[in-house]
Amino acid sequence: MPTNASAQSRPAHPPISGDAILQVGPVNPAVAQSLSRKFGALELPDAGPAREALLEARGAQIRVAVCSGRVGVDTELMLRLPRLEAIINFGVGYDATDIELARERGIAVSNTPDVLTNCVADTALGLYLNTLRSLPAAERFVRDGSWTSGQNFRLTKRASGTRVGILGLGRIGQAIAVRLQAFGCEIHYHNRSEKQGAGYTYHSSAVSLAAATDVLMIAAAGGPHSAGLVDREVIEAVGPQGFIINIARGSVIDETALLEALRSGAVAGAGLDVFANEPHLPPGLLELENVVLLPHVGSGTIETRRDMAALTLENLRSYLTDRTLLTPIF
The missing domain is CATH 3.40.50.720 (NAD(P)-binding Rossmann-like Domain)
Incomplete structure (x- = not known):
């Protein structure tokens, strides 16, 4: 013993x-x-x-x-x-x-967690600006000679002072909200439960959030509980003047319904950093001019x-x- x-x-x-x-x-x-x-x-x-x-x-x-x-x-x-x-x-x-x-x-x-919050939030802000102001398309307009030929680039959506709905007010969602407040944006959000003291307008559903705002910013955590959360009903609620930004997971959104809405003009545009079957995109998405596409680079900085x-x-x-x-x- x-x-x-x-x-x-x-x-x-x-x-x-x-x-x-x-x-x-x-x-x-x-x-x-x-x-x-x-x-x-x-x-x-x-x-x-x-x-x-x-x-x-x-x-x-x-x-x-x-x-x-x-x-x-x-x-x-x-x-x-x-x-x-x-x-x-x-x-x-x-x-x-x-x-x-x-x-x-x-x-x-x-x-x-935490170590990537700021860079993902920075990417969300960049995607927000690029999508609403169509900056990638504007650069292509310069590069392909359209500007020097005498054409004027189309007018775009103002990025400051908009109503932004953040779907998922976790660490990253809150960091995005802080950045958007500096642009004078009115912040709304939907979470599984209301965050006491958040200081933003709470909505009890994703549909209500989408209908009340100009831009739906998806920052929800991935996984079974959020799969398909942004479904056809939510996308329709965004409306033909609204935009969708996704820096969360591709599984959170119904990509087929989004593609149809972008094609038909049921939503004005989208900015996407994530996709359900990365690195493969839904067929037809690359052909659209009203969407900004990134290769899942939310946290992609050296630091x-x-x-x-x-x-x-x-x-x-x-x-x-x-x-x-x-x-x-x-």
Whole structure:
């Protein structure tokens, strides 16, 4: 029988070695380099025989998965990892991971909030200005020689003093609101619950929010609870003089209904940084002049990606040390 001293000398948690850590999908280069060189982690191959072989040989020993918000740990993969304890997520979004199954199994999940809030809000403001003022189209107008030929560029929508409805008043939604207030905008919002002390006009539904404002700014978190939240009814409520900006997740909006509305003039225009099937866009979207398209660059700055990488690795180190996460989702 061990003495008290020998019992106390044992580590409080069984150590996790590199071959029990799995990189799932492509991640930030700095994170990938650290996983390989400093932690000795395994890398899950793409679908095919090599992936199947790794899961057959090593799946039962994997205890920590590191992934990006775009890839995540889905239901199928989670079931192949019976000893999984933690999912370390690079990104604020985690809708690609089966969160409910993780919760049921007691798997800890982290993300990288706060460090990307300002850059995503900056992108939202840029997309807002570019969409309402048609700045990308105006630049093309100069480049293709239309201006020098004597033509005048069409008039656009004033960006200051508008009524903006923010769908999802979380960290990013609030940062967007602050920026838009500097433009003299009137801020309305819809959330799953009213935020006491927010100081903005609350609406009990997305439809009511869309009908009451000039611009619908989508900043809701992704996942099953928000999938299709901006449906055909909400899009119709935006109206032919209104605009839609989406910097949240492509899954939040009915892309088919949006495409039809943009084509028919049921909405004036849209600015989109995210899509349901990235990097593939809905057929026909590229042909439209009343939409501004970005390649999911909301947090895409050198500084923010550096901070996200650092927080991802800090979460991993913390979990390996004492089984805690610095920024747990639950």
